Amino acid sequence: MTHVLTDTLFMTQRHFRNLLRQPAWILISLVQPVVWLLLYGALFRKIVEIPGFGAGSYIDFLTPGIVVMTCLFSAGWSGMDLIEDIDRGVIDRFLVSPASRSSLIAGRLVQGAIVGIIQSVIIVVLGLIVGAEYPGGVAGIAALTICAVLLGTGVGALSNAIGVLSRRVETMVAVSNFVLLPLTFLSSVFMARALMPGWMQSVATYNPVEWAVNAGREGLASSPDWGVVLSRMGWLALFTLVCTWLATRAFRVYQKSI
Amino acid sequence: MDNAIEARGLVKTYRGDVRALDGVSLAAETGSVFGLLGPNGAGKSTAVKILTTLSRPDAGEAFVAGHDVLRHPARVRLAIGCVAQKSGLDLQATGRENLLLQGRVYGMRGGVLRSRAQELIERFGLSDAADRVVKGYSGGMQRKLDVAVGLMHRPQVLFLDEPTTGLDPEARVDMWSEIARLAGDEGLTILMTTHYLEEADSLARRLAIVDRGKVVAEGTPDELKGELRGDAIVVELEEQVLDGEVRRALDTVPELYDVAVEARTLRARADSGARSVPAVLAALEAEGVRVASVTVSRPSLDDVYLQYAGRAFSEADQEAKRP
Numbered sequence: 121m122t123h124v125l126t127d128t129l130f131m132t133q134r135h136f137r138n139l140l141r142q143p144a145w146i147l148i149s150l151v152q153p154v155v156w157l158l159l160y161g162a163l164f165r166k167i168v169e170i171p172g173f174g175a176g177s178y179i180d181f182l183t184p185g186i187v188v189m190t191c192l193f194s195a196g197w198s199g200m201d202l203i204e205d206i207d208r209g210v211i212d213r214f215l216v217s218p219a220s221r222s223s224l225i226a227g228r229l230v231q232g233a234i235v236g237i238i239q240s241v242i243i244v245v246l247g248l249i250v251g252a253e254y255p256g257g258v259a260g261i262a263a264l265t266i267c268a269v270l271l272g273t274g275v276g277a278l279s280n281a282i283g284v285l286s287r288r289v290e291t292m293v294a295v296s297n298f299v300l301l302p303l304t305f306l307s308s309v310f311m312a313r314a315l316m317p318g319w320m321q322s323v324a325t326y327n328p329v330e331w332a333v334n335a336g337r338e339g340l341a342s343s344p345d346w347g348v349v350l351s352r353m354g355w356l357a358l359f360t361l362v363c364t365w366l367a368t369r370a371f372r373v374y375q376k377s378i
Numbered sequence: 379m380d381n382a383i384e385a386r387g388l389v390k391t392y393r394g395d396v397r398a399l400d401g402v403s404l405a406a407e408t409g410s411v412f413g414l415l416g417p418n419g420a421g422k423s424t425a426v427k428i429l430t431t432l433s434r435p436d437a438g439e440a441f442v443a444g445h446d447v448l449r450h451p452a453r454v455r456l457a458i459g460c461v462a463q464k465s466g467l468d469l470q471a472t473g474r475e476n477l478l479l480q481g482r483v484y485g486m487r488g489g490v491l492r493s494r495a496q497e498l499i500e501r502f503g504l505s506d507a508a509d510r511v512v513k514g515y516s517g518g519m520q521r522k523l524d525v526a527v528g529l530m531h532r533p534q535v536l537f538l539d540e541p542t543t544g545l546d547p548e549a550r551v552d553m554w555s556e557i558a559r560l561a562g563d564e565g566l567t568i569l570m571t572t573h574y575l576e577e578a579d580s581l582a583r584r585l586a587i588v589d590r591g592k593v594v595a596e597g598t599p600d601e602l603k604g605e606l607r608g609d610a611i612v613v614e615l616e617e618q619v620l621d622g623e624v625r626r627a628l629d630t631v632p633e634l635y636d637v638a639v640e641a642r643t644l645r646a647r648a649d650s651g652a653r654s655v656p657a658v659l660a661a662l663e664a665e666g667v668r669v670a671s672v673t674v675s676r677p678s679l680d681d682v683y684l685q686y687a688g689r690a691f692s693e694a695d696q697e698a699k700r701p
Contacts, residue, residue: 123485130482138470141511209464213527216430216460218452219483377393378433 127220131227135201136234149235153190153243157182160310161250173312180254183247184264184336185309190243191236191272192304192329196296198232198276199283206287206374215375225280225367232276236269255342263339263349267332267356274328274360281363281370303329308337328359381441382408382535382567383429388438390424398424399435400591406569406584411561413582414571415679417694421591422571423463426539429569430460443534443567456484459533461524463540469513473504473523476512477530484531498526502556518549525556536560538570542577557581573695575679587679587686589694594686599679606677606685608633609651611658613644616668627665631657636685642670645684651675 139145161179168178175181202225205211214224244254244261254260282295304310306323307330313321324330335352338344383406390399399421406412414422427433429440431451440447443457468476477495486494499508502522507515512523521541528536541557542550558581561568572578578585579599586596595602611634621639628637633649634657648654651674662669683691 127483130479134468134471134475134479137475138468141470207464208469209462209466210468212432212462212464213460213466213480214483216432216455216458216462217480217483218455218485376434378427 123218124220124222124226127223128226128230131219131223132230132234135227135231139231139235149190149194149239150242152193153186153239154246156189157186157243157246157250160186164310167311170315172314174314175312177251177253179247179250179252180340181312181337182310183243183252183254184340185333186247187240187243187264188268188271188307188329188332188336189304189309190239191268191332192275193300194235194239195232195272195274195276196279196300197292198228199279199281199292200289202228202280202283203287203289203292206284211374212378215378221371221375222368225277225364225371228280229273229276229364233269233273236272237265240265240268254340256340256344260336260339260341260344263344263353264336267335267339267349267353270353270356270360271328271332274356274363277360277363277367281367284367284370284374287374303327306330308333328356331355331359380408381405382444383412383440383442383569385425385429385440386438388425388428388435388440390421390428390433390435397591399428399438401438402588402591402593403438404586404593404596406567408567409565410583411557411568411570411581413578413585414569414588415573415575415578415582415585415683416571416588417573417691420573420588420694422573422588423539424591425588426460426462426537426569426571430458430537431455456531457534459528459531459536461528461536461538461541463543465520465524467512467520467523467527470511472511473508473515473526474499476523476527480527480530486531494530494532498529502526516549518545518552521545521549521553522556525553525560529560534565535567535569538568540571540573542572542574554581575683575691579679587683589683589687595682602682603677603679606647606681608635608647608649608677610675610677610681611646611648611651611655612673612675613646613658613662614670614672615642615644615662616670618642619667623665624662624667627661627667628658631661634658640690647681 161182165178167173168175168181211224283292286292306320307327308324309329313324316324331352335349338348386403388399388402391397402421402425414425416422428435429442429447431447431454434448442454445453445457447454474495477498478491481491481494499505504519504523507519512520515523538557542553545553554577557570560566570582582599584598586593618641619639624639624644625637628634631654634654635647637646655672655674659669680691687694
């Protein structure tokens with residue numbers, strides 16, 4: 121068991137170090153949320169004036185949405201790296217070593233979670249700079265971050281599962297493009313749930329992205345309903361567990377195919 | 379323990395009914411270099427994948443360093459080092475970082491880990507490049523680092539899958555001397571696959587020739603060549619002729635065996651090439667077959683391959699590359 125943990129630590133270090141060696145990636149992942157926050161913030165600023173929107177300032181409303189969206193998108197692409205490792209023979213090299221099998225996926229998820237936390241904090245600070253207010257304070261920010269990272273870990277696991285099963289970059293790109301943006305629009309990232317068409321509201325009920333946004337916003341409210349926050353968090357934890365289990369199954373399928 | 383590697387009756391079928399291995403048995407003596415020779419697609423890499431616990435055979439059994447590959451894969455993994463055909467290096471990491479991570483997953487830590495990495499860096503002449511990212515390495519340097527990574531935890535058995543494929547001639551010669559040096563290491567057993575005949579001939583103490591998932595011959599390079607009688611005579615003809623026609627003409631030539639005609643190439647074996655060539659030429663002339671060139675050579679592994687697989691090595695190699 122300790123060997124699973126230490127191996128996961130070594131693999132996490134490896135993925136993190138490789139990430140830091142790609143300055144272009146760092147730049148893009150920093151600039152993208154800024155663009156989203158400023159662009160969408162300006163574009164939809166007047167949306168709050170629609171009766172029934174239920175929020176005072178759009179930037180207050182949008183910031184938790186962007187946190188969740190950013191974690192979702194980074195996680196959605198995490199399978200790409202696994203495909204590259206399989207193609208290069210890196211995975212097979214570790215499979216003929218005593219390295220823990222779980223660490224080969226877990227290292228990626230832990231790295232993704234760390235990146236998710238950093239991104240969330242940066243966006244929250246950015247939000248502050250452009251005038252967002254977080255009445256829920258540190259507890260609310262923590263709740264938002266935890267939910268966004270849980271979502272990211274689950275989606276990251278799914279992305280790795282798709283990567284290891286398809287082993288094709290093209291499939292990965294197609295699936296991610298097809299799934300990520302619709303999932304975002306089928307949640308209240310940009311638009312208050314009360315103003316969404318009825319069928320969309322129903323779909324959103326089962327959308328993990330909506331659970332994360334919902335819990336994050338509730339946590340940041342002036343008097344949060346912690347029941348709502350914790351129940352959503354529970355659902356997200358369950359989602360993450362199921363996805364991780366699916367990823368380990370997918371990895372076994374790969375091992376059998378060698 | 380006499381044999382560091384022993385396999386019996388390995389069978390492996392991939393999806394789509396591709397029978398990669400069709401009952402392969404082999405044994406490699408401890409402390410020696412064993413060569414697995416065959417054209418592309420013969421099943422060499424599949425055999426290595428099974429012996430290194432990467433994939434499971436449909437039938438058969440195998441023991442590496444005394445451990446059962448199927449029952450105790452974890453013990454086998456600790457005992458082996460593996461340099462796969464695909465490099466498996468982390469290109470974003472430096473040479474040293476690759477070595478350190480490899481050592482860590484084998485449980486090496488601290489001073490032991492660092493000094494072993496340094497030792498291998500020096501041994502493989504990578505000192506200048508050790509702290510640069512592997513992406514910038516030449517093919518030859520990457521291959522050396524591959525071998526160094528495989529040796530990091532001091533394995534008892536080292537698998538080298540096509541260690542020189544894709545290298546330029548200079549790097550290939552370099553790698554050969556590296557392997558010869560490793561072979562001198564105390565007690566290290568090396569199983570090497572190759573589709574270069576000369577590589578198997580010069581490096582392996584014993585070798586098995588694999589063709590279409592089967593071992594067609596096994597022995598020392600000299601034994602295998604010795605089984606062939608005499609010299610090889612190759613006659614290039616000016617025009618294509620009928621196989622039977624030429625055979626009949628050569629029936630009368632004494633001390634001539636294994637006559638085969640393929641397109642415009644006639645191959646035969648003779649107890650003494652020098653003695654038989656004039657008779658062969660005379661017989662062909664009498665039949666009206668015009669000759670472009672004649673070569674006589676001592677038996678090579680190429681001939682051994684032709685003998686056992688029933689086709690020339692280069693032809694089998696080309697066949698595998700065709701879709």
